[in-house]
Every structure is written in structure tokens, then in C-alpha cells.
Amino acid sequence: MEDGYPPLETPNDLKLWEKLAEEQSALFHKTITNNEELRRRVDELERELTVWKLGFKAAEDEKLNLQKSMKRLEKNIGSLKDDNPLLLCLIDGDGNIFSPDLISSGHMGGRQAAMLLTKGFTDFMASDNAGSPGRGQVWLTVYCNKSGLMETLISNNICSIEEFEAFVVGFNQASPLFSIVDVGIGKEAADAKIKECLRVFTRFPQTSRVFFGGTHDNGYTSTLNYLENEGLLEKVVLLRGYKNLAVELRNLDLPELEIEGVFMSKKLPTNIFKKAPISPPGILPEDFERFRTPFKSPRAPQRSLSPAKNMNPLKYLDPSLPLNKQTPRPCTFHYLSICKQGDKCNYGHDYYLTPENFAELRANAKKSPCPAVNKSMYVGFSSYGC
Numbered sequence: 001m002e003d004g005y006p007p008l009e010t011p012n013d014l015k016l017w018e019k020l021a022e023e024q025s026a027l028f029h030k031t032i033t034n035n036e037e038l039r040r041r042v043d044e045l046e047r048e049l050t051v052w053k054l055g056f057k058a059a060e061d062e063k064l065n066l067q068k069s070m071k072r073l074e075k076n077i078g079s080l081k082d083d084n085p086l087l088l089c090l091i092d093g094d095g096n097i098f099s100p101d102l103i104s105s106g107h108m109g110g111r112q113a114a115m116l117l118t119k120g121f122t123d124f125m126a127s128d129n130a131g132s133p134g135r136g137q138v139w140l141t142v143y144c145n146k147s148g149l150m151e152t153l154i155s156n157n158i159c160s161i162e163e164f165e166a167f168v169v170g171f172n173q174a175s176p177l178f179s180i181v182d183v184g185i186g187k188e189a190a191d192a193k194i195k196e197c198l199r200v201f202t203r204f205p206q207t208s209r210v211f212f213g214g215t216h217d218n219g220y221t222s223t224l225n226y227l228e229n230e231g232l233l234e235k236v237v238l239l240r241g242y243k244n245l246a247v248e249l250r251n252l253d254l255p256e257l258e259i260e261g262v263f264m265s266k267k268l269p270t271n272i273f274k275k276a277p278i279s280p281p282g283i284l285p286e287d288f289e290r291f292r293t294p295f296k297s298p299r300a301p302q303r304s305l306s307p308a309k310n311m312n313p314l315k316y317l318d319p320s321l322p323l324n325k326q327t328p329r330p331c332t333f334h335y336l337s338i339c340k341q342g343d344k345c346n347y348g349h350d351y352y353l354t355p356e357n358f359a360e361l362r363a364n365a366k367k368s369p370c371p372a373v374n375k376s377m378y379v380g381f382s383s384y385g386c
Contacts, residue, residue: 085136086206087121089239090194091213093144093180096241097153097264103167104159110170113262114140114178120259121211124237136208139177141197143190146182147316156268161352188219195223202232211257213239216267221248228252242267316352323360330357332365 102109118138125136150164159167168180183189194214202210214220215238227233238249240258243265317323323330331347333339335358339349353361 084206085208086204087125087136087138087209087211088197088201088207089117089121089138089140089211089213090197091140091142091239092190092194092217093142094149094190095216095267096142096213096239097149097268098167099261099264100158102262103153104163106163106166107170109163110167110172111174113167114171114174116259116262118175120257120262121209124257125209137177138175140175140179142171142180142213143183143193144180145185145189146180147319148185151316152268158268161354191217191219195220198223198227198236202227202235203230207235210236211239212236213241213263215240215245215249215256216242218246218248221246221252224249224252224254241265315350317357323357324364326351330361332361335361336365 098109098113102113105112117140121138146168150161153159153164154161172179181193183193191214194212198210198212198220201207212220212224224233224236227236233252233254236254238245238254238256240256241263245256317326317330326348328346328348330351330353331339331345331349333341334345334347334349335353339345351357
């Protein structure tokens with residue numbers, strides 16, 4: 001330092017400076033690299049943020065549109081409930097049987113039954129605790145085994161075939177939404193249809209009340225319990241027929257409606273045999289002379305009109321089959337003239353036949369000439385089916 005210059009660095013000092021310079025350079029390089037990586041990450045996050053913002057905006061728009069649609073639907077549903085409520089009535093016609101006075105009145109009885117039911121429903125809806133008064137439409141369906149019900153009514157001397165058929169026609173014509181549906185022969189055929197209708201139509205928002213006419217049968221309890229679990233049982237009203245309510249239905253504590261004079265209050269016996277008619281089997285007394293065949297042998301003995309002994313109860317034709325396909329086929333001789341075979345005849349002597357059946361029987365008889373006619377033993381008669 002005597003000459004004014006700093007002392008010369010030693011080799012160790014030079015190495016130290018080189019090391020520090022390298023470390024500083026590495027630090028600078030690492031810092032720049034990290035900054036570049038962070039800058040790329042920030043750009044990526046900004047792009048993702050933009051995407052999420054767009055998605056959020058789309059979700060908000062969709063939410064607003066759904067809210068508007070929901071308000072419109074609620075308004076429409078409210079309009080359906082208030083302006084045009086549906087009063088649905090499902091009746092098990094094999095248990096809730098119309099009163100004898102109505103059925104025996106034929107066509108007018110059917111129309112009167114429909115009128116009494118409609119008035120009963122609307123009066124119920126107009127009561128203080130049943131909601132809005134009856135502006136709604138009544139949709140009523142009676143499900144029954146028509147042939148079985150007819151046989152029961154006739155065997156109990158409630159009505160004739162013509163009166164029952166006229167009653168059904170009158171009831172069906174009373175309103176476009178009133179109908180008696182034949183479910184055919186089969187155990188619980190009516191029950192299956194009513195149960196499914198209860199499950200489906202009770203859910204409809206416009207269904208204000210469901211009048212259920214099956215209070216005689218415990219078999220409907222499972223369906224009603226299902227409606228209770230779904231929160232729909234409050235719509236159901238029991239339409240009373242018989243005085244005795246099914247035991248399991250009592251526990252549901254449902255409101256009841258009984259319309260005076262519409263249904264029988266007691267169950268009809270189904271195993272009684274009808275007294276043999278005065279006229280030949282299959283022909284009603286008032287129709288006997290009108291439907292006897294004009295083609296009769298002058299030598300044929302007069303048919304006795306006295307009641308037959310040990311006569312089997314009359315039965316009905318299978319409506320899905322023609323006369324010549326019935327089992328057994330109706331005996332042509334028996335219904336149009338005299339059957340000499342009597343109890344030994346292989347053909348049917350115990351059918352109820354309508355005027356249309358007699359016309360078909362005569363037409364069929366003309367298609368197959370009797371061998372006796374061909375041999376001139378009898379005149380003017382044919383023997384199809386006997």
C-alpha cells in the first residue's frame with residue numbers, strides 16, 4: 001500500500017469471486033425461469049377463470065329461464081285445479097250394484113242413476129269442507145262382469161235381460177264421460193282395472209276428488225295404502241254401496257259419501273236357481289208366441305207349456321261365438337219346433353235366446369235340409385243343429 005495501489009489478490013480470493021459470480025448467475029437464471037413459469041400459470045388460470053365465468057353466466061341464465069317456466073307451469077296447474085277440476089269416480093259394479101228400482105226401469109232407470117250420482121258428487125263438492133263447488137267434470141266408469149251380473153240379477157228376479165240391457169244403454173248415453181265397462185269373466189278382473197286407474201289418475205293435478213265405489217272389498221287396501229304413502233289419499237272419498245264397510249278400509253278413516261236410492265244396501269245371493277219359466281226354456285213368456293216358427297208339421301203334437309220338472313237353470317250364449325260354435329249348439333228342433341230326443345238330445349235346450357239369436361237360428365236351419373224332409377216324412381222344416 002506504500003505506492004498507493006491495493007494489494008494484489010491472492011489465488012484464493014480470485015476463486016472466491018468466481019464462485020460468488022457463478023452462484024449469482026445461477027440465482028438470476030432460476031429467478032427468471034420461475035418468473036416465466038409463474039407467468040404461464042397465471043395466463044392459464046386466467047383462461048380457466050374466463051371459462052368458469054362464462055359457464056356461471058350460462059347457468060344463471062338457465063336458472064332464470066327455469067324459474068320462468070316453473071312459474072308458468074304453476075300458473076297452468078293452478079288454472080286446471082281452479083277452472084276445470086276433474087271428479088273421477090271408479091265403481092266396482094260386481095259389488096256396488098244399482099238398486100232394483102233403477103235397473104228394472106230400463107233406459108230411464110239408467111239415466112236416472114247417472115243423474116243421482118252426478119248430483120251427489122256436486123253436492124259433496126259444494127259442502128263447506130270439500131273445496132271449491134262443483135264446476136268440474138264428472139268422469140265415471142263402472143267395471144263389472146256383465147254376463148255374471150246379469151245372471152245374478154235375473155236369478156234374483158230383479159229384472160229381465162231386456163231391462164238390464166236398456167239400463168246399461170241409458171246409463172252410457174246419459175253423459176259422454178259415463179260408461180259401464182264389461183271386463184268379462186275372471187276373478188278380480190274389475191279389481192285390476194280399478195286399482196290401476198287409482199294409481200294413475202289420482203296423480204293428475206286436475207283430479208280434485210276420486211270417488212271410490214269398492215268399499216265391500218278388502219283387496220283394495222294395498223292400493224289405498226300405496227296412495228297414502230304417496231300423499232294422495234286425501235283425494236279419495238269412499239262411495240258407499242253396501243251398509244257394511246270392509247274391515248281393513250275402516251282403519252284408513254276416509255271420508256264417505258252415501259247417495260240415497262242409487263245402490264243396493266245388501267249383497268245379493270248368487271247361488272239361487274230361478275224358477276222355470278212358463279214358456280219353453282230360452283224364450284221369455286211375452287215373446288213365446290212372437291218367436292215360434294211358422295213352419296210346423298200338422299202332425300206334430302202340441303208342445304206343453306207347463307213347467308218342466310228338474311229343469312236346469314238357463315244359461316247365456318258366449319257372445320264371442322256364433323250359434324253353430326257354441327258348446328253345445330242350441331237345438332234347432334227344441335227352439336223352433338219339437339225335439340223328440342228330450343233329455344237324450346246332444347244339443348242345448350237351456351239357453352236364453354234373443355230375437356237376433358232366433359233369426360240366426362232360422363237362417364242356419366235353412367242351410368241344412370233335414371233328411372226327414374227329403375223323405376217327405378215332414379213338411380216345411382229343416383234340422384240344422386239337431
